[in-house]
Amino acid sequence: MAPCRGRPRRRPEGRAGAPELPVFRSPFGALTRALATRNARIFFGASLASWTGLWMHRIAVAWLTWELTHSALWVGLVAFCDLAPAAVISPFAGAIADRADRLRLATIAQAVIALEAASVATLIATGNMRIEFLLALELCSGTAASFAQPARQTLMPGIVGPADLPAAVACNSLVFNVARFIGPALAGPVIAAFGVAPAIACNAIAYGSAVLTMPLLKVDPAHRRGHPATASLLGEVKEGFTYVARHPGLGPLLGYAALIGVLLRCVQELLPPFVERNFGRGAESLAMLTACFGVGALVSGLWLAARGRVAGATRIAILAGLWQALAVVGFVATGWFPFGLLCAALIGASASLHGISVQQLAQTAAVPEMRGRVLALWGQITRACPALGALLLGASGEAFGLRIPTLVGAGLGLAVFAWGWTRYRTIEAALENAPEQGESRHVAGGDHRHGPLGAHPGGECPGEQRGGDPLRGGADAQPGEGEGLVGGEEHPPARRLRRRSG
Numbered sequence: 001m002a003p004c005r006g007r008p009r010r011r012p013e014g015r016a017g018a019p020e021l022p023v024f025r026s027p028f029g030a031l032t033r034a035l036a037t038r039n040a041r042i043f044f045g046a047s048l049a050s051w052t053g054l055w056m057h058r059i060a061v062a063w064l065t066w067e068l069t070h071s072a073l074w075v076g077l078v079a080f081c082d083l084a085p086a087a088v089i090s091p092f093a094g095a096i097a098d099r100a101d102r103l104r105l106a107t108i109a110q111a112v113i114a115l116e117a118a119s120v121a122t123l124i125a126t127g128n129m130r131i132e133f134l135l136a137l138e139l140c141s142g143t144a145a146s147f148a149q150p151a152r153q154t155l156m157p158g159i160v161g162p163a164d165l166p167a168a169v170a171c172n173s174l175v176f177n178v179a180r181f182i183g184p185a186l187a188g189p190v191i192a193a194f195g196v197a198p199a200i201a202c203n204a205i206a207y208g209s210a211v212l213t214m215p216l217l218k219v220d221p222a223h224r225r226g227h228p229a230t231a232s233l234l235g236e237v238k239e240g241f242t243y244v245a246r247h248p249g250l251g252p253l254l255g256y257a258a259l260i261g262v263l264l265r266c267v268q269e270l271l272p273p274f275v276e277r278n279f280g281r282g283a284e285s286l287a288m289l290t291a292c293f294g295v296g297a298l299v300s301g302l303w304l305a306a307r308g309r310v311a312g313a314t315r316i317a318i319l320a321g322l323w324q325a326l327a328v329v330g331f332v333a334t335g336w337f338p339f340g341l342l343c344a345a346l347i348g349a350s351a352s353l354h355g356i357s358v359q360q361l362a363q364t365a366a367v368p369e370m371r372g373r374v375l376a377l378w379g380q381i382t383r384a385c386p387a388l389g390a391l392l393l394g395a396s397g398e399a400f401g402l403r404i405p406t407l408v409g410a411g412l413g414l415a416v417f418a419w420g421w422t423r424y425r426t427i428e429a430a431l432e433n434a435p436e437q438g439e440s441r442h443v444a445g446g447d448h449r450h451g452p453l454g455a456h457p458g459g460e461c462p463g464e465q466r467g468g469d470p471l472r473g474g475a476d477a478q479p480g481e482g483e484g485l486v487g488g489e490e491h492p493p494a495r496r497l498r499r500r501s502g
Contacts, residue, residue: 076394094376
């Protein structure tokens, strides 16, 4: 039997008997391990290329819509068509990802996105683009993305080991936000010099290259294909919703994320009207603002990737909602562009902290047979909720201007944060003490929502659970805390108890 982790360990000594100096560990060690394999480098390299093209596409389409209509409502409607299919399709896409060949599903979905981008670029270049065509094509792209998201994310456990999965999740979001910086930085000059068609064509090329790399991936068969069908597709979709709704951590956390997405995340989908109306600027300033969102997200993503652990993620996810609401207030309340850029970076940083932390918790807490459906629900939240918020904000912006409705949304976001903070401890206890990846929770006498009765999360010793040995901390203890040791030595109360028991 492996020794319990709470037992005191002797400090290593040098030749003269003095303690050795601690070995320096790079703060990016977890991120380095996540990228150590050939599979991971191919996977994240393809992600960087495709997402860079995606951000060029988004900037170009938003600006094209604004040029065609000069209406915040139409800009919101185009964003809605791109993001809203997730509201209907994501639950089914997640159920399919849980039973199908995930690598093949991701390949097909990305190929459809490439073809859609090529079609949009061709219609613009030939002068045949109309707003109705754009709405239909963005709806097609959003549908394909709803399948690509759960398929790609459920491949990650088969690309990196369980210990490196939190770092891989952070790395995935980090790559997305690097692309969020590079894409707009490229899109602005391209649109200004050559128009929107070349920028959108870059997305077709990027996704086409990502499709070509998919056959190079060698994924563990256990993670490449989901479980055999156990019920009808609709039944499995319902089972996924029931699992999340009854989970004491995932249910309230994803509910909190959904409300934040509707009330605050929608600002990033309506940047063209903000750029022109609030700041009186053009396409290059739109690219600058989007790049600032990306810079903030990149910095926070690097920090989370360097952490490489789930402990404390619940606190970060909840507090990020507060920071995002305050940053949105600053962004819409000013007409000074440099301060707007700063607030954009803060919005990007807080949104990234929130999104990465929620995804880390969902990846590690969900049982393997439910992971695809849980991540599809997360994808539904990240796409459908901002789409709904953008539609509501765009419509109200036509009647009242953008500033007042956005400030009302930020105020409601602060109220949502207050609710989330009251549930913080419950969510943390349910998610941060979950069994590690690969551990089955469907055992006799067990409950797949909370883990098997009598099981020790992560294979830890009984003393590390609530109500266990008082010499070692309870289940709520963070790594390095409450384990009967301080700096490798026992707490004084633990020492006294050990003397009495001896």
